[in-house]
Amino acid sequence: MREGNCESNGQAGQEGVLLVVDKDGHIQAVEGGAGELFGREPSTLVGLSLAELLGEECAAWWKEMQGREWRTTDPPATWTGRILSPEGGEVQFEVEWRPLVGAGSVGGLLRLRLSNPELSKLSHDSQASRPSGLSCSSCCLFANAPYAVARHRLLYDANDRPCDYLFLEVNPAFEKLTGWESSKVIGKTVRELMGDAAAPWIERYGEVVVSGRHATFEDFAQGLNRWYYVVAYPMGGDEFVVAFEDITERVQLTHERELLTKRLEHVLDATPTVITVLERQRDQFAPVWVSPNVEILFGYTPEEALVPEFWIHAIEPEDRERVLQQTQEVFRKGENWMEYRMRTKWGRLVWVQDYSRVSRYENGEPQEVIVSWTDITRRVLDAQELEENLRELRAILTTAQELATSLNPQHVAESIVRLCVEVWGARLAWLGIAEPSGYVRPLAWLPAECKYLQSIRVRHDDHPEGQGPTGRAIRSGRVQLTEDVLTDPRLAPWRDQALEAGFCTSAAFPLTSRGQTFGALNVYSDQPGFFS
Known part of the structure; x- marks a missing residue:
């Protein structure tokens, strides 16, 4: 069975040298065989720029990569160069770059792998006897970093399966982002702190340690109710380092944007506009x-x-x-x-x-x-239909003007109301003549059996019964339109009878001859907007 507090198995040497680089290209921490590779103590490398340590070409490449937009699924970027070994020879190495947090805005991890197998073996042999972990006070080097850093040791069950991990070190940003004080975290396991909610993280970090490959992902911490962007690196043996930042606000904004996008699509789907x-x-x-x-x-x-x-x-x-x-x-x-x-x-x-x-x-x-x-097809068709109706109406009104000179006005009046009902589609049409007594006498109407017309009296003078559409049309010589029978106050004396008959709207058209109005054509419909 594996022990939880394993010493280094040499994996750090095989993995090369790990440099933690800040956003300005300066080294914050060093892990691995830096002494054998650079011929100096790891602590003396902290604070150097990449240009000073690896040359201007490598620094220029790093700056280009730093400005790139990174996704969690992107593979690390690589670059190959040469440096002088402590013995004075030229050594070829490969650099692998991965930002610590989203978009690489606050730095990342730079791993150097030696292409010279002999020097790689030397680094491996020289490190085999010392424990793995970050040099130069480890997580303390991240004291001013805006992202959280924690060093852990993976623990196993009786079947050698990862079952938990231990907190070894954390930086101040860790305390701020999680709300956990270092004194209450270090020396405890994640299950002690989070219970079974930590199971997905144990599985992920177990894969990092066992495979020896880093991992990046975004995840939701149930116990903390926060979203994090996480980078996890194996550090040799059973240890690993995790760097993460709180992206809860970004995730929430993304979620809100997705909801707004779906809402916009829903609104557009319900409108006749593309x-x-x-x-x-x-x-x-x-x-x-x-x-x-x-x-x-x-x-x-x-x-x-x-x-x-x-x-x-x-x-x-x-x-x-x-x-x-x-x-x-x-x-x-x-x-x-x-x-x-x-x-x-x-x-x-x-x-x-x-x-x-x-x-x-x-x-x-x-x-x-x-x-x-x-x-706008419906609007255009409605306009075409209205134009056709207006042409029919003009023909009707032209015919109506012949009443004053017709030898058979009754026959002309009956033809007019028939056109209104049978051709125009009106519910009721009646034609009235203005009498000297002030009343309007119906001359012709259709349908022939019309209770509404029998139940009302209409005048064309200033009497209250002359204030309706018919009376106003005869006095003013202008068309009188009632858009809504239910709400037009001028139709009050006849509203109950009109609603009982099923009318929604009506219009009164004045009939004139030689400049004098002699009557009105009244048309009613059960269709809202019939005259508009």
Whole structure:
């Protein structure tokens, strides 16, 4: 059975020399055969820059790697160089770089592996008799580091399986990030502190020690209720070092951003508008993003809609030339509105309102164009239907004006109300003549059996019964529209009867002859917005 407090097995020598480097490229700590490799005590290397220790080329490479954006799944970066050995010969070595924490903003670990097998063997033999661990006061060298560092020893059960790990050293940042004081942590195991919640971490760190390979990951600590970015390195024997930072705020912000993105997608899915973003690529603008609801509205997948030729081919051929000419206006005016027809993937022709806006660089050059396509097919069809209704209404009113001179006004009146009901789709139409007595006498109406008309009295003078749509139309000579029978206060004397008849809206059209109003055509509908 393995012991928990093992001495070094020489793995540190085989792993080479480990340098802990801060964000400015200065060495903070040294582990491994530094004396054999550099011919000086490890403590004298602390504070040196990489340029001083390994040369300008290595320092330049490190600076380039430090500025790179790192993900936890990225492999370490490597570089090969040469230095002088203590004996005066030239030794080839390989450098492996891995940032300690996210994006490499606060430094990382630099591991040197010797390419000269004899010197590598020398380093291994010279270290075999001393315990592994960070030189130069170990974690104390990280006293001012903004990230937490802890040194551990892995413990095993009776079947030689990792079952726990012991805290050997921690730095001040460890206390701040975890809330655990070093005096209450050192000498204790992680299970004593966290219980079974530590099981996933024991398994991860067990793999690091057994495999001899480092690991990076993001994980949630149940006992601490925090998210951490973690880098774990084997240090020889059963020891390992863990460096980590608290990324809870970043994870929460990422989660909130994902929720907002999903909410935006949900909102877009519920709207008749597709958003697409065009970016400048060489001498033209090409789509780089399109909202997912393009598939709901037009049948094309986002991938299909991102093909540069998609939009041009989807435009109805009769509209294409006009649209392409108008498109250039956005670069002159900064924004542009236009309407045209597009063909969906299902073959249906839809009307689209296209709004585009250009954003520019500081020098005035166009940077990107944001375009929205809104399906306005229903609005266009409604407008076309309304225009058709207006043409029919004009014909009806033209006919109505003939009443004053017609030899058979009753026949003309009946034709008019029949057109309103049977062609226009009204629920009720009646035509009334203004009498000298102040009353409006119904001349013709449809349907013939109409309780509403039988239950009301309408006047065209200043009497309260003359303040409704019919009376106002005759006195003013202007069309009187009642958008909502339920709420229009001017319809109060007749509201109950109108609601009982099922009317939602009504309109009264004045009838004139030779400049004089002689009556009104009244039309009622059970459809909201019938006259709009």
